[in-house]
Amino acid sequence: MTEWLTLTEGLTAAGLRIAPVREVPSAWSELCRALFHVKQIPAALISARDPKTGLSELKAATGQESLPVVFWESERPRAHWLEQISLAERLSDSPRVLPDSPSDRAVIIGFLAELCSEGGFGWHRRLIMIERLLTDSAFGARDRSISGGEVRVHGRYADRFAPAL
Secondary structure (H helix, E strand, O other): OOOEEEHHHHHHOOOEEEEOOOOOOOHHHHHHHHHHHHOOOOEEEEEOOEOOOEOHHHHHHHOOOOOOEEEEOOOOOEOOHHHHHHHHHHHOOOOOOOOOOHHHHHHHHHHHHHHHOOOOHHHHHHHHHHHHHHHOOOOOHHHHHHHHHHHHHHOOHHHHHHHHO
8 A cells, every 4th residue: 555645744855746636536646646657756645625624735845736746855846737748758768658859859749738738628527527526416425625725716617618519
């Protein structure tokens, strides 16, 4: 079983540390973990969400409260998918995730942006998943409470996009 560091431990630890979303599906967290796994870069995992205070300690430490966040040595934290990919590329040459050619790299980053950026395909799929957690009776109060944070930040998917569908 994987040992998880507390946020306090993770902020002061050496090496690569990843604070992914825990206990609920997160495509971004899985992408981040897989990225460093494929690069064969060992990483410690940080449990950043405190049961009582939520992500307030993460926000105090990093200035933001989204997950996953990647920490490398004493460098600044990286919470954006492109910064995380760039860090992985810098830490290990092989296997390459992005092409060496600037024009090919720009195309791949453009495709990734269509999938991963705010308003992209992955963004919308995540909001649809959260909407289902909130409205499907098969999910319990715990699932709805976790999803509620996303709703506070982004609003209800149905309210924002259903009229356009």
